[in-house]
Amino acid sequence: MGVELLNPWMLWGTAALAAPLLVHLLTRGTRQSVWFPTIEFLRRSLARHSRLMRLRHLLLLLLRILAIVLLAVGFARPVLKLPFQRLAKQRGRTTTVIALDLSLSMAYTGSGTTPLSRAKAEAEQILRSLHRGDRANLLFVSASPYAAAPQPTTDFDLLRDELDRAAATLEEADFGAAIEQAVTEAGADQPENPTTRELHIISDFQRTNWAGVRPSAVPADVALYLVDVDSETKANTAVTQMRTRPATLRVGDVAEVACEVANYGPDARQVPVDLTLHGSQPVRQQVLAPAFGSATALFRVRLDRVGVQEAVARIPADALEADNTRYLAMPVREALSVLLLTDEDPRDSKGSAFYLERALNPYRGTETSVRVTALNAAKAAQTDLRQADVVLVSDLYDLSSGLARKLTEYLAARGCVFYFLGQGQAPAQLSLLNSLSKSGPVAPFTVTDLIDVHGRGRGYVTLTDARFESPLLKLLRNLEEGDLGRFRFHKFWLVTDVAPHAEVLLQYEDRTIAAARQRVGAGSFVLCNFSPQPDFSDIIKHDLFPPLLHELIKGALAEETAPADFHVGHGASVTIPGLGRSPSLTFLNPSGDRLDARWQAVGEDATVFFEGTPLPGFYVVQSGSAKVAATPVNVSPDESDLRELSGADLAAKQQMEHHSYAVHADVDPTYVQRLRSGRELWPMLIVAALLVAVGEQVLAYVLRTR
Numbered sequence: 001m002g003v004e005l006l007n008p009w010m011l012w013g014t015a016a017l018a019a020p021l022l023v024h025l026l027t028r029g030t031r032q033s034v035w036f037p038t039i040e041f042l043r044r045s046l047a048r049h050s051r052l053m054r055l056r057h058l059l060l061l062l063l064r065i066l067a068i069v070l071l072a073v074g075f076a077r078p079v080l081k082l083p084f085q086r087l088a089k090q091r092g093r094t095t096t097v098i099a100l101d102l103s104l105s106m107a108y109t110g111s112g113t114t115p116l117s118r119a120k121a122e123a124e125q126i127l128r129s130l131h132r133g134d135r136a137n138l139l140f141v142s143a144s145p146y147a148a149a150p151q152p153t154t155d156f157d158l159l160r161d162e163l164d165r166a167a168a169t170l171e172e173a174d175f176g177a178a179i180e181q182a183v184t185e186a187g188a189d190q191p192e193n194p195t196t197r198e199l200h201i202i203s204d205f206q207r208t209n210w211a212g213v214r215p216s217a218v219p220a221d222v223a224l225y226l227v228d229v230d231s232e233t234k235a236n237t238a239v240t241q242m243r244t245r246p247a248t249l250r251v252g253d254v255a256e257v258a259c260e261v262a263n264y265g266p267d268a269r270q271v272p273v274d275l276t277l278h279g280s281q282p283v284r285q286q287v288l289a290p291a292f293g294s295a296t297a298l299f300r301v302r303l304d305r306v307g308v309q310e311a312v313a314r315i316p317a318d319a320l321e322a323d324n325t326r327y328l329a330m331p332v333r334e335a336l337s338v339l340l341l342t343d344e345d346p347r348d349s350k351g352s353a354f355y356l357e358r359a360l361n362p363y364r365g366t367e368t369s370v371r372v373t374a375l376n377a378a379k380a381a382q383t384d385l386r387q388a389d390v391v392l393v394s395d396l397y398d399l400s401s402g403l404a405r406k407l408t409e410y411l412a413a414r415g416c417v418f419y420f421l422g423q424g425q426a427p428a429q430l431s432l433l434n435s436l437s438k439s440g441p442v443a444p445f446t447v448t449d450l451i452d453v454h455g456r457g458r459g460y461v462t463l464t465d466a467r468f469e470s471p472l473l474k475l476l477r478n479l480e481e482g483d484l485g486r487f488r489f490h491k492f493w494l495v496t497d498v499a500p501h502a503e504v505l506l507q508y509e510d511r512t513i514a515a516a517r518q519r520v521g522a523g524s525f526v527l528c529n530f531s532p533q534p535d536f537s538d539i540i541k542h543d544l545f546p547p548l549l550h551e552l553i554k555g556a557l558a559e560e561t562a563p564a565d566f567h568v569g570h571g572a573s574v575t576i577p578g579l580g581r582s583p584s585l586t587f588l589n590p591s592g593d594r595l596d597a598r599w600q601a602v603g604e605d606a607t608v609f610f611e612g613t614p615l616p617g618f619y620v621v622q623s624g625s626a627k628v629a630a631t632p633v634n635v636s637p638d639e640s641d642l643r644e645l646s647g648a649d650l651a652a653k654q655q656m657e658h659h660s661y662a663v664h665a666d667v668d669p670t671y672v673q674r675l676r677s678g679r680e681l682w683p684m685l686i687v688a689a690l691l692v693a694v695g696e697q698v699l700a701y702v703l704r705t706r
Contacts, residue, residue, distance in 0.1 A: 063696040067689050074685030094196045095152050096136040097182045098123050099175075100166060101203035103142060104639040107168035108204075108234055110319035115204040115230040116168050122202050122227055123163055127156050135195070137185050138162055141203075143171040143569030145178040152185060170322050170616060171569035172636040175201070175213045186222055197222040204230035205645045208638040230644060235265030237289065238323035238640035239273070239313045241565075248389065248557050249332045251306050257299045257328070259313040263289035264641045273297040276312045303332045308630045310618055323640045327617055327632035329574075335371045336553070339380070339388040343397045346374040352394045352422055355532040359546040360553075370550075377403060385410040390553050394420040394531065399429045401436065408437040412521030416556045421447060421493050422531035430527075439521035444502030445513055447493035447529070460488035460538075463514055465507040472505055472517065472526070472555035476548065483544060489514075489537045492529050517556070524556050567636040572610045572619055574631035584624065590617025590633075597621075 100123055106116040123138065130136055138148035138159050148162035149155075179201075186197040199218060203210075205228050218224045241260040249255055263269050268290050274282035275297075287295035303309065311328040318324065338360055344351035353374060360370045375383060377398040385391060385406055393407075411417055419430075426447055433442040453459060463484045468477040484506070495513045498504070505526075506514035515528045532540050539545045566572035587597040587608070597619075599608040610619050613633045621629040 060696060060699060063692055063699065067692040067696065070685050070689035070692060074682040074689060076682075078681045078685070080681055094130065094134045094198060095186050096126065096130060096134065096198045096200065097139055097152065097185045098126055098136065099139040099141050099145075099178050099182050099199065099201045099203075100163075101173050101175075101201075102140050102166060102169050102171075103173035103206070103209060104168060104170050104320070104322055104635055105204055105206045105209070105642055107322070108236070108320050108642060110234055111232050114168070116166075118229040119202040119204075119227075120163055120166065122229055123200075124160065126200055127159060127163075130156065138166075139178060139182050139185060140166055141173045141175060141178040142169045143174055143567075145174060145181050147181070147185060152187070169569065170614070170635050172567065172639050173203070173209050175203075175209060179213070179215060179217050183218060183222065198225070199223070200225045200227055202227045202229055204228070204642075206639070206641070207643055207645045208641050210645055228644070233266075234319070234642040235263075235267070236320050236323070236640055236642050237261060237263050237265070237269060237271055237315060237318060238320070238637065239315055239326040240294065240323075240637035240640060242311065242313055242326050242328040244328070244330060246554060246557055249303055249330055250336050251303055251332055251334060253303050255301055255303055255330070257301060257311055257313075257330075259297045259299070259326070260294050261287055261289050261297065261315060262294040262637070262640060264292060264643065266291050271295070271315050274314045275299045275301075276314070277301055278309045278311075282314070303330070306332055306334055308332070308627060310630060310632075320640070320642070322616070323635050323637070325616070326634050329618065329630045329632050331629070337387060337389045338370060338372045338553075339383070339385065339391045340372055340374040341377065341380045341391060341393045342374060342395050343376050344395045350534070352420060352531045352533045352536075355540045356392060356394060356420070356549070359532070359540075359549045362546060381406070385415065386413065389416070389557065391415065391417045392420070393417060395422050395424055395533075396429070397424050399425070399432060401432065404429070404432045405436050408433060408439070408442060408520070411437070411442065411523035411525055412439045414522040416524050416526075416553075418526045418528060418553070418556075419443075420528045420531050422533055422536060423450075426493065437520060441499055442518060442520050442525050444499050444504075444516035444518035444525070444527050445495045446497040448496055449494045450491060451494055452491050454490050460490050461492070461508045461510060461512075462489070463487055463506055464509040465511075467503070467505050470503060470505055470517075470555070472552050474555060476551050484548075486542060486544070487537060487539045489530055489539075491531070491536045495529065515552075526552070526556060564631070566613065566631060566633045568613055568616055568633055570613065572613050572631045572633050573607060574619075574621065574629045575605055575607045576621065576629045577605045585628075586622040588620040588622065590615045590619065595619075 100119055102116070106119065107114055127136060133154070135152035135154055136156065136159060137152040140146055140148065148159055153159070179199075182199050182201075186199060187195065199222055201224070203226075205226070215224055215226075238261070239259055240262045241258075243258050245256040245258065246253070257275060259273050259275065261271050261273060263271070268288060270286060271289050272284055272286050274284050276282045283299055283301075285297040285299065287297045289295040297313075301311075309330040309332055311330055313326045313328070315324045340346070340353055340357060342351070342353040344353045346353045346357050348354055357372050357374060361372050373388075377396055377400065381400060381403045391407070391410065407415075407417060430443040430447065453461060466473055466476075466484055468474065489508065492508065492512060492514070498513065498516070499518055501519065503517045504513055505516055508514050513529055515526065515530075517524055517526045530537055530539070532545070534540065564573075585599060585606075585608070587595050587610070589595045595610070595612075597608055597610045599606050608621050608629065608631075610631070610633075613619065616634050618630045618632055620627055
């Protein structure tokens with residue numbers, strides 16, 4: 001930081017300092033001796049008074065000198081300049097990079113004009129402030145920032161043409177990448193380049209976009225201007241998320257589609273939400289979204305066909321229309337595939353497999369939403385378990401290491417296994433599964449001894465505790481109290497060593513665990529301490545058993561998950577199972593036009609990658625004329641929260657570097673010229689000189705009246 005004088009020759013005015021000195025010397029009185037013997041006692045008092053008067057006159061002299069110095073320096077027009085401002089005079093030329101925010105929030109029309117229109121006017125003013133020999137470039141900031149010219153140019157007309165054509169995108173802005181590119185554009189990494197460097201970032205400073213951005217990458221000799229073009233308070237509503245429950249959808253199921261509506265405004269709003277499923281008539285629900293909060297509209301839809309079903313949620317248009325629509329692809333699979341691993345004959349009514357198969361598919365020979373395949377241990381060892389949605393293990397007497405390893409790998413890859421404890425080698429089999437698992441313990445608890453309560457007391461135990469808040473039992477929460485207590489269990493296993501993260505689902509009246517779940521990798525292992533064999537329990541006699549088994553399985557598969565969320569400008573992908581190694585694929589954008597995409601085969605599956613996604617909607621994959629997949633691309637929900645950085649937050653970013661300035665274009669439209677020229681100090685110096693002169697006159701008056 002330093003000071004420069006615009007009129008240094010005015011310092012000759014300090015020669016006027018001789019005037020008060022001459023006045024002071026010429027007005028000094030000459031000493032005369034007059035003797036009055038009768039008043040000799042006043043001599044000491046007069047001496048003291050004379051010294052005081054000399055001090056007062058000296059003070060007047062100093063004030064007059066200070067006033068003249070302040071006037072002379074003020075007329076010399078001193079300017080306070082920071083390092084980059086002093087370099088501007090030394091180097092002569094300026095390289096200016098203007099980073100213009102083109103994110104979705106810049107298209108808000110609530111006030112009649114958009115923040116982008118004000119930003120473009122500000123960029124035009126900066127270009128007009130440049131001189132012959134200066135260079136500039138425009139950097140348009142969206143998901144992938146890009147420059148108007150290959151490098152800073154003196155052709156300002158070219159930049160103005162590009163500025164006129166600039167329009168807000170549907171993307172979010174990556175200001176971290178933009179700042180790095182702008183530093184390169186300004187040539188800050190070339191110290192031998194003798195130019196003054198400026199970076200102007202013109203934005204609405206939406207806080208979700210700027211929360212993690214730090215301007216510390218800007219070197220100290222680059223002037224950084226943070227130009228805020230948006231000061232209004234903006235309200236907005238948006239559909240910010242869609243998800244389904246269950247996550248895996250089956251034909252014939254009744255699915256739940258949840259649409260989250262966010263209200264970024266100071267007042268609660270009643271918002272109608274329309275859901276359209278695969279082009280059908282929309283279904284409407286009303287939600288009350290609190291101020292700066294969200295509400296969820298729940299739709300129940302029946303899935304009547306296999307394939308990709310497209311769901312679209314809409315709310316009424318507002319000042320930011322692009323985020324009022326959201327898209328969700330719902331891949332609907334065929335009937336639930338269940339592998340029943342047992343060494344018993346499924347046709348034997350004395351075994352558990354007989355009752356498990358009929359509970360899952362009571363209408364044998366007809367098409368249902370569940371398909372059960374029973375395999376013994378030998379056949380299971382040769383089967384790809386990934387074809388099954390759920391694996392049930394009951395009375396499997398010969399669990400080989402190979403089959404046990406396949407089960408643990410299936411679990412780790414998001415599989416779901418239900419293990420029913422009956423007769424046989426349960427403790428040894430659970431121990432084998434635990435030892436082969438690479439994702440931690442499989443069994444949620446350890447079993448020791450099989451207990452038979454026949455002939456003891458009542459001869460049975462009942463269920464008394466159920467964790468209905470668990471996803472596995474959530475669908476049964478409407479059961480009447482005591483319904484599960486109707487089951488009578490005659491045999492069960494003693495339990496020890498409950499795993500720390502096991503989820504206990506059911507308990508017997510003596511607190512022994514009846515069922516618990518353990519997470520294994522991305523999958524779930526549910527250990528049921530009972531068997532449907534008639535010798536173990538009477539659950540097969542109750543109508544509640546089939547729905548209980550169905551809901552347990554659906555609950556294990558129905559974890560609420562948000563599907564892959566792809567945003568405009570960031571690309572998208574979709575994996576298509578069982579497509580084969582050499583499919584003939586066609587790719588369509590949301591407008592139905594063909595586009596290029598690349599795909600990669602992994603076994604029988606294919607993953608398709610869409611590199612460019614400039615539009616929201618469904619990006620479709622066709623094999624021949626059949627639609628085999630669709631992936632939705634939506635605007636980023638971060639762009640819907642239009643609240644900008646507070647003044648304190650913007651000031652904090654300003655203070656990170658001594659060369660950074662936060663200004664508001666609406667308040668100070670001449671900030672560029674003012675900051676380039678530095679801070680002129682002469683008005684303060686003239687005011688100070690006048691104040692000193694007034695002080696001198698007041699002091700002189702006081703001295704004359706005393």
